[in-house]
Amino acid sequence: MRKLSLFAFVVIPLLAATALASPARQQTQTSSFTFDIRRDLENLADATLGEGNRPDGWTFDVDPQKPTFVSDLWFDNELLADRIFGVGERPAGWLGASVPSAAIVARNVRHDLELAADEHFGGTARPDNWVGAAPLLRCDRTLQNLVSLLQTAYHVFLQTPSSALNYCQAAAVEAEGQLAQQAFNTQEMQEASPALILAVRGDLERLADEKLGLNNRPPDWIGNKDQNSPTLAGDNYLDLELLADQLLGQNQRPPEWIGVGRGLTTTAFLNYRNLRHDLELLADLSMGPGARPRGWQGEDPLTRCDPLIQDLAFLAQQSYSITIQVDQSQGSYCALIAEQANLLVEAPPTEEIAQPEEGEEFVTYQSEFAFSYLDPAALQYMGVMPRGVRFRPWYRNFGNSTMMFVSGEDFAVYIDLRWTNMPPEAFDRLPTTEGVRPLTFCDAAWCNGPGPTPTPTGSGAIVQLLNQATPPAPPSAEEIANKTQVSWNNIRVTYLLDNAQTRTAQVALEICSDTAQTACEPVIRVFDNATNTPKQVISQYNGLNVYEFPYGYSSNLTIEGATLVSPDIWISDPTIR
Secondary structure, X not given: OEEOOOOOOOOOOOOHHHHOOOOHHHHHHHHHHHHHHHHHHHHHHHHHHOOOOOOOOOOOOOOOOOOOHHHHHHHXXXXXXXXXXXXXXXXXXXXXXXXXXXXXXXXXXXXXXXXXXXXXXXXXXXXXXXXXXXXXXXXXXXXXHHHHHHHHHHOOOOOOOOOOOOHHHHHHHHHHHHHHHHOOOOHHHHHHHHHHHHHHHHHHHHHHHHHHOOOOOOOOOOOOOOOOOOOHHHHHHHHHHHHHHHHHOOOOOOOOOOHHHHHOOOOHHHHHHHHHHHHHHHHHHHHOOOOOOOOOOOOOHHHHOOHHHHHHHHHXXXXXXXXXXXXXXXXXXXXXXXXXXXXXXXXXXXXXXHOOOOOOOOOOEEXXXXXXXXXXXXXXXXXXXXXXXXXXXXXXXXXXOOEEEEEEOOEEEEEEHHHEOOOHHHHHOOOEOOOOOOOOEEOOOOOOOOEOOOOOOOOOHHHHHHOOOOOOOOOOHHHHHOOEEOOHHHEEEEEEEEEOOOOEEEEEEEEEOOOOOOOEEEOOEEEEOOOOEEOOOOEEEOOEEEEEEEOEEEOOEEEEOOOXXXXXXEEOOHHHO
16 A cells, blocks of 8 residues: 555646547546446445445446546545544555546546455455456556557557456556557667677676586586577576575575566567566565676666566657656666656646647757756756857746746756746746646756855855745734635635746745635735744745645644634645646
8 A cells, every 4th residue: 555645635637638639539538437437436435335225425426527536536545544544644556636637537547446446345346336447457557658668659449359368467468569560660670689689698698607606506507609600598587596596595485586487579579578588687686785796787777677668758758859868876777767757748848838830940049157957946956057058948837936947968957047048028938837747957067066055155045035024023912803704715816936856836825714715815824833833934936925834634733814714724635737
């Protein structure tokens, strides 16, 4: 089980009619799919809570034509999951609302609904009134996105029968086979594969020397080192299995092990990839994660990831001409690669951004010593972009922010408009980052981060701004005695900046007398009663105080307006706004 942040009753503002395509037939099919989810969700609620009983806040939305229908499905499914698994608890593999796309959210709700049904009904058995859906929708996120990309990139549709004993495993094998035929059989890969397979042999021998002693090998060791041998891949696998028996125990293998039965194929590059995966796994298990003998040739950390993750990362980067960048020093490297690849498929660059208009060239501008960052909140400083460096702008940040996402030959970063020669009117025409998560990297000679923004004097403009105001004292009982207390859903939140790394947002706040948020007044003070400290005012936005809060539900606060006060607040993750 995994722990979620405390769930609060918020609705995803999805533009369902746009996201689910416009043709009438498509709309009918989509409506049928989402309505079937609603039927099964209500069936599970009846089975779990008793017929007609529903959690507080249940939307009862049964109109697939409403723009909020899919977000209401997600909302109710999470409410029911709190009852089935416990508040904030979810099983491994729970998808939730991964991106602000109605089509993806609907797909994820169907997947998660089946997980909840598995828990309640004790397995895959379902009542007679259960509608269900295609078995692929029960598979994990990576496989679903890989199958989707195979369809769009190569027009390949899986033929795995729904009745397959382990459908997801069978579908994964077929998907990998199709990818091997379509993408791994290029002349370039065929020519490169023998040398790569020979490099696996070299590292296999190095690991054997390291663990068994120099030139000490198990009986029946083949030791084929002929790059042109047609049996090189198979001989490598046989020797790898012999070494694994010596190091792990006879026929003892971890669950991630591919093995000769599944790993040896008719595609040379696939043979290399499967061999390298198992060899890297054996090295991790026998020497420790990341430890390798001297002279080790396996340098690509992606080869240590699950084959499906490798497949998706390869196909996603090829399809969108984007390089996925992840810090290799992080222990969760493969999980981060999987997350970035899945996000790229689920929220790809929009077509009008990725391609120029017919007959039009992309316009570039120049830096004027702009500070560069990997995030729009300017927390991951990468260095000063020298004057004259040309960049192409892609997106601008939310609200009144002057940060924008730009790219060049060897960088994709955020910089401030004010330190460029880009006209403000051109900046204003850029689309915002709403609904997209640009992948950032900085490989130029001037890149030297990530790190904190330099402050040569020991203080800087941001620090000075934070120190301008005298922190308010804790509110006394007399001060708030005559104020009307409301709750978090009476607070109007204007989102200005998000920081994905710290999972926080800078927001301007108003507190309202009703949940419709029509009669509102500025928030003049926020006090954290748990730490006995005031919440610092970061800046001003349209006359409102700007604060920084973590995503999710925060309580034990005193959030004050002139006549109103609230003890809590909800800050939405960007993916569910």
